Amino acid sequence: MAPGRGGASDGGRLEDKTDCTAQVDAAISQASALSSSGALSDAVSLLMGTEKRCRIGNDLANLVRVVDAVTGSILSQRPTVDWGAFRQSVESICSRRSQKTGAISAAVRAGMTALEEFDAGSGAPMSPEDLEKNTVTLRELTDGRIYLEAQRAALTLRLAKILEGRGDVSEAASVMQDVHVETYGSVSKMGKVDFILEQMRLTLHKGDYVRAAIVSGKVNKKALAEKGMGGQRIAYYTLMAQYHRHERDAFSLAQDYHHMYLTLSQTDEVEGAEEEKGAEEEKMTDDKEEKALEALRSTVLFLVLSPFSMEQQQMLNRVALDKKKLALIAPFKTTIDLFLKKEIITYPLAHQADLETPSMVEGGPDLAAHWRAALRTRVIQHNVRVASQYYRRVRGARLAELLGLERDELEREVASMVSDGSVYARIDRPNDIVRFAAAKTPEAVLSDWAGDVSKLLDLVETTTHLIHKEQMQQ
16 A cells, blocks of 8 residues: 555545645645735645645545635735635635535635624725625535535525615515524524524515514424523514514514513523622613513503403403502503403593503504504493393493493494304394393203202202201211
8 A cells, every 4th residue: 555545445445545744734835935925826726736636635634724725825915805716716615526525614614704803893804795795605605515504594694684784675584584594403592593583573674474474483482481592582572563563463462562571570690600690680670670561561551452352361360460560550550450340441541641652652653543442442342241241131222321332332342242252142222122141942941940959959858868867876
């Protein structure tokens, strides 16, 4: 076997490996001298020839050294780096036949390092055009290479920011949609969540609410609930609130703001000295506490604006248990108490002006008018439900007077509630009577009577048994 060679080249055994250390050392030294004298193209050509020998000889360690030398020679020409030559060299290295993954990774890593140094202000100068071209080139080189999926995600995010910065939001959103980061194994949980949040933000900014809803489903809720993900949770539910506001879904908005409130109310632990932990956990900052109270205000507001349901009532009762924080926002505590009591509410509310939080008026005057109208509707529906619990039948004029409504409006609201199944009612218009209890059929009356008689007989039998037992003991 020839010196400097190992393995075999046939029979399915190991390929030949040539030790090119001596040639690489000489080539790097000579290339360094050439680049210093201004002959950069000659230096790159020399190193490219050495790269071929290392690649064919399967000498991966020296191949990576040569790739680093090629990119380093070009990037060292500060302040006038030839970015066109850099892109051409990197593309040439990555596209060569039977190129090793280590060499491709090294080339892409060098490019990303240059971009990161430029962002930090310590790298070579780069025009906006070169910045975009470098990002696009490196991103294309990562396409289809699973060992570079983390780099592809980072480059895609960078490219999207560049496109958004020049006003092309639609293209930025399209670029982000090309990457299915949820399937990338080399990206951390936090990295995946951050990337998907950026996808959501851009699709919402673009106005594509259908796709935003689809993308939001990619967020791993278990990962989002982990410790240290508080910032991501706030960002996620803020974006979801934007989507649900567009859909005018009051109950989902209440859930979004409640998640924000719970997150802001938690005191995250800080790793380090115990005294630092104690100082961090002792009290929330004023700014954080104010944001938590604002989220609680919005939670109460949109809960009240939500259609009546068992889930809505359960959440309303659950929020009402947080008496300490509700005491700090008295108008909202009063609102919860009003809607939980079985009493008629007078509209407009005495403190209605205090309920108009920024989250209510956000979205424009049309949406704000919609929420105000919804509040009046929910008050009327609450009052109708209360009346149905106290009256089996009542005259329409009297009910309209109690609820402070015109008879036509009362009839519309009752009909709407009957239609959605939230209350049982029958309106006898000629006699002006509203019935809230269903008339029982003779069979139902007989069945109830039989049930009552059966209970009475059971009670008599139990009493007789106890009397006999007492007599026997005497």
